[in-house]
Structure formats: structure tokens, C-alpha cells
Amino acid sequence: MMNDINYVVEMRNITKRFPGIIANDHISFKVRKGEIHALLGENGAGKSTLMNVLFGLYQPEEGQILINEKEVKITDPNVANDLGIGMVHQHFMLVENFTVTENIILGSEPKKGLKINYQEARKTVTALSEKYGLKVNPDAKIEDISVGMQQRVEILKTLYRGADILIFDEPTAVLTPQEILELADIMNNLVNEEKSIILITHKLKEIMEIANSVTIIRRGRVIDSLLVQDTNPDELASKMVGREVTFGVEKKEASPGNNILEVANIFVKDYRGVQLLNGISLEVKEGEILGIAGVDGNGQSELIDVITGLRNADGGKVLLKGNDITNHTPRYITEAGVSHIPEDRHKRGLILDFTVGENMVMETYFYPDYQTNHLLDYQKINQHAEKLIEEFDVRTPSVNTLARALSGGNQQKAIIAREVDKDPDLLIAAQPTRGLDVGAIEFIHRRLVEQRDKGKAVLLISLEVDEILSLSDRIAVIYEGQIVGIVNPKETTEQELGLMMAGAAKQEGAIHHE
């Protein structure tokens, strides 16, 4: 039996150095034919570097690569394509205003004379999508389809190019729980059709559910390689992080006080007149974490935007400690005592081309504390930043490093440091752990609970039901711009929440209205 095993990918002693760091330090990595092999590691552990080496984007300094037991040199992605290696990127590489078919064939179009043979292309795409159970509408434009479907288009792109080895880079980071299940089915279909999959991830749950084997990388080295059936999440987590990790958040009983935030009957329409918020109401008290659970796109983003002044409400009121802050400017609202960890740290949370120091004073640069003779005093700014960096364990070479150069987890820590340091009455945390590894998640969760215990009001918005369940003192479920129920996390289950999030009627007895 052992002799039958053939490896589709074998990487031996791969070493890749960047100025100052060894991203891959003699990494050896093998993938069997027809398996789903997870590559597990924290942000910055070297997973992506290794896969970029395999995909021909980087050249290793040392080591060999064998594909189907033959040694190869992968000098660029075209070579990788020819060898049957396909990559499904985390950030999709699609042309927004092209159709699904056009995107899939882009770069290797079937020709009829000088023209592109769209009919044949469409047929091929439909055939592929049926074969692997990848439901897509070949004629829909990318901008009109869901994120889950866009990902299927990415997968089809690699299959269309004849890929037998598919690399998935953090494929679930952008998906809803429902879409994650569908993706798991798709992956199973793919391996049933003799494809092999490499899954880059830091989510242990996914590995346990989807993968056959797992290789753990920490700080550029392989820590272990095992079969999923022989391991458990605790073991994986401690191997990945290098120490014991506590799942589930330890926290005391909440002792909520007065209302800090009151949202009353807020309405928001988009430019087409579609109701995004439909008379939403909620309160957050001091000393509690209110979690908002919901499927993406049910008004969470708009709710935060209205509270923080980034968007005007068409009706209703937002009160902070009894004062009306409805439709005030963001500056007024932050100064009134609201801190906001935005859901998209690259779009809103940071100015990536500013230094870490400059980013730390994004909302406070105009304070007299940071001026001398009415000019910005970078010494003071950087001192402040250094204090925060130390306090919140932000790993950065210096305060003068561009925020762009930090890893995702450290970027998020920098934002949290900035927002928590303002000592707000209300802390809004939108998807605070998206895309982060276990170590960073643990850190951030502890900080949020710490704020609660200091008597702050915390409003947590997350698409991860686990996170909502483990952190919240009360859970409000949002559906189509309304709160459809408020539940006690101790008295509910993931299933019940899932149903409510999908808009199912509230179940008697399980829901505790205020």
C-alpha cells in the first residue's frame, strides 16, 4: 500500500530569504494525489511564500521541486500553469465588468479565425461547471454576482487551464457560513475527480472538517506534518502558535449599567431607493458587549456608518449618553467618545502609505499634545506611537515603518491600540478578527472583554457566529435592516442563531425581548 502512494507535489528543502528574514527555512512539503492538504500557519509564517515559490512567483535560493515525481524548475506562473498548477487567490483577479465566461477564458480564448469563439467558450465553461458542481451563470457579469460565485469563477479559471493541483489561498476569509459549506462540497467533488488541493489557512475548524492531512509551519520552518484523523484542534493550535492556546474567552459575568448607545428607528435608503436599514433599534449598555449576528449584507455596515457619522440616516435617532449625535460629522462623534474598529482595515482603518507613527494619531493629530509652535511635532507623535506599540505588542521594525509593511494581525493591533487608547465610552468593533490567526484573535478578544470590564459599552459586529457566541453578553440578530430578535448567548445554539440569521420566524421561548 505504501508503495502506491505517489506525490503530485514534493518540495524539498526549500529556502527563500528576504532582506532581514528567512521566509522559508529548508521547508519540505509533500502532497499526495487526490488529497486535500492543509498548510497551516500564523500570518507571516511563510505559507504564502512557499506557495508563491510553487506557483513560480518567487525563485527559491535552495531546494528542489518535484511535480509528479519529476524535478522541475518553475521560473514563472506560465510554467506552473503548464505543469497543471492553479492558484485560487484570496483577492480575486477578475475583471468586474466582464461576464463569467469572458473572465474564465481571458488569456487562453478559443479562436474562430481571428474572432473569439464565444459559443465554444460558453459550452466548455458550462460543461466544467456541471462536472465539478460549480454553479455559475456563464453570462452574468462579475459585478452582479455574489462573492461565493466569484470564487467559483476563480476555481473554474484554473480548471479551464487544465489544473490538476489547485492552491486555495485563505478561501473562506470572504465567505458566509453557507458559502463555506458549499465550498467544502466543491472541494470534495474536485478530489473525487482526481484533483489535488493545497489549502492555505489558519482556521483550525476548516482543517478538521475539510482536509485529509496538514502541514504546520511556524516562522519559516515545518513544525509537523500529520493526518487530520490523528490530531485535534488543540494540538494544531499549540503547534501553530508555539504555546498553549485557550479557546473560548474567559470572562466574568457582565454587570451592565446605563444605556450608552441608543439607536431608535433608523432608516437608510441607498441611491436606488432600496431600504438598507428598516427602522432598526437597539441599545448598548455600559459594561456589556452587544453582539450583532447576521449574514453579510443585512445592514451591518450601514448601521455602523450611521452611528459613526459616515453616512446620514433618512430617519430615526442615535443617542450617545442621551445626547443626539444623529447625522453629525465623524469628527464630532469620535470626539464625543465613540471609537471604531472598522471592518475593512485597509479601506478605512489605516493609511497604508503613512508610517505606523502617523497612523497612530489619525484621529488626534490636531491635538495640542502633538504640536510645537503650531507645527506637527513628530517626536511627540512617535513617542505616543511607541508607547502604544509596546502596550499592544504591535510587531513593527520601527514607528517609521509604513503601515503597509506590517502583517495583517499587527495592522489590526495597531488600529485597536489607537481606538482603545482614546478611552471611548462606546467601542464599535466591526469584524475585528477577520483574516487573523489564532494568536492575534485571542489577543483581540481579551482586549474587547477588558474594555467591557472597565465599564465601556462594546458593540461587536461579526460574521463569525463562534465569535459572537463566545464574546457577547447579549446577541442581536440583524436581518434585512432590522433586529429580528435578541437572545442570550448562554441559552441559544449556533443552529438557532443560523435560522434567525436566515430570516426564519423567531422561535418561542428561546428569544428574550428586552
Place this chain on the structure above:
Amino acid sequence: MNKLVKLFTKESSLIPLMAILLGLLFGALVMIMGGYNPIIAYASLFKKVFGDLYNFGETIRQITPLIFTGLSVAFAFRTGLFNIGAEGQFVMGSLGAVIIGTQLSLPWYIHAPLAILVGALFGGIWGGIAGYLKAKRGVHEVITTIMLNWISLYFSNYIIANYLREPGQQHSEMIKPTASISLLNWLSEAFGYNARLHWGTIIALIAAFIFFIILWKTKQGYELRAVGFNPHASEYAGMNVNRNIINAMFIGGVFAGLGGAVEILGVFNYQTIAAGFPGYGFDGIAVALIGANTPVGVILASILFGSLTYGAPGMKFGAGVPIEVIRVVIASVIFFVAASGIVTYILSLFKRKKKEVL
């Protein structure tokens, strides 16, 4: 000295230097194809610029307006905006200065500064209009600034032709001597030196310093750069994105307007009814690009640009090379700076060779 060597061997300064070199080489190639001797041509260009004090002074005169328009474009670039309108802002700056310079009678210590300020203000408002239209109406600044260029040209022609005209001439009246910032009279009396030097050059250098202070040392500059890099995050941080767009275009316009004003007050003493643009605004785009949008870079790029432009007739005189060829050289310098990927590639070839040799 070591520092200086390091500065010039840094990748960021190496690329523009290489681009300039490649541009000159390409120009030489064009000259050879045309049957001219590039060595004589470049030698006579060099001689024209540095050969004697008069021409050297005139080269400085040529460089000065480029610093202003270069700063104008670079400032907008730094704040995420594309100011194609330095040309129009320059013309408006001239108009403002010529109105004050011809219409008022004031002591010199008020007259000249006031004329400069009004010129700066005219340029600023002209830029600010484009900023306002972008901020409040969402009209792209490239479109509005191009259109405002033409409006400024014909508007100033109209004002000059109808209200400021010197009878029988195609230009405005002369500005009053009290408004002049020229050093010519003083220099020629004292040294018999006739190049049209003026205080504007000093103002240009001060402007470059102010450019640096505003962007990197003030709250306003922090906001402007933030909005330029990421308007969404700036909005989140409580900055008024629209106001910053208007401010950025206004300040950019002030730089170009200053350039227009000192050109009138220091060099020509009148404004002509022009058939076309002076061209400094468009060259300013190239200057900003070659200067990597830094104040020092803009000054250096202006020196390059001004020297090439002023030296071009020398090439014609010394080697018979048509003026157009010098434009080819300038254009290829810009090309190689813009296509810095080519330069990086060529540099990497050099580096690899070095490694192999070692």
C-alpha cells in the same frame, strides 16, 4: 561627501539620473540619424548654458517659472490630484500681477508684494474652482483644469485687450516701476550685467521650502496627504475630504500663480495678448514627474529642464541641430522617467553583470 555619494546611488535618485542619461543618449541617436554630430551639439548646449555669466543668468530666469509650476503640479500629486491646470493658474497669476502693477500707484514696498500676492490669489482661486467642482459636483479635475486653461487664456486676453492695452500694441501697459521685482537695473548699473535676474528666483526657493513645511509639518498637510493616499480612511478619521480637495487645488494654484506673477513683475513688465500658452504649466507636469514630487526634486528637474530649453538655440548655432531635436531629448527623458520599469531593468542588468564579474 559620503552622504552625497549615497544620496545619488540610492535607487530613488539613481533611476531619474539613469533616465536622464538614457534620454540624452537617445537624443544623440536621433541626431546621428539626422546627420548631426551629437558631441558638438551637447558641447555647444553646455557652452550656451554655462559658457558666460549672461547666459547663465538667463538660464536661471528660464528655470524660475518651472520651479513654480513644478511645485504646483507636485503639490496636487501629493494630495492625490492631477493638476493639468498649472498653465491656466500661471496665466491668471500674471493677470493678477499685471492688474495691480499697472493700475495702482503705491510705494514699492507695498506695490510689488501686493502684486505678487494678488497674482498668487488669482492662481489659487483658479485652482480652487477646479477643486470645488471636484469636491461638490464630482467633476474630474483633469477635465476642469484643461478647460480652465483655455478660459484663463482668453479671459486674460480679453481683459488686456479691453482695459489694460498699451495703445497700438499687442500687450498691456508697462507695470509701474514700483511693482517691479527685477534686478536688471541694479545689476547693469553696478556691474554692467544684463541678464534678466529677479527676486522671483529667491521666492521660488522659498516656495519650495514652504511646500515642504505645509505638507510634512502642518495639520493641514497631514490631512492633505492622508486624503491623497486614502480618502476613505481620512473620512473615517474625521477629516473633511471635500474641503481638503479644494484646499489642495487652491494651494497648488497659488504656486503656479506666483510663477505667473513674478514672470511679469521680474522679466517682461507687461502681459501680451497671447495666441497660445507660455508652456510653463505643461512643462511643470514633466518637472514634477522627474522630480518625484519632492521639493528638492522639483528644483533639480527645473534646472535640467530650464537648461535644456535655454541651451537649445546653442545647439542650433553650434551644431546646426534643429530646436525640435532638443524637444525630442526632453521628451525621451520624460519617457524614461515615466517608464522607470525600463530603467530598473537596465540597472538590474548592470548589477547582474557586476556580480558575474566579481
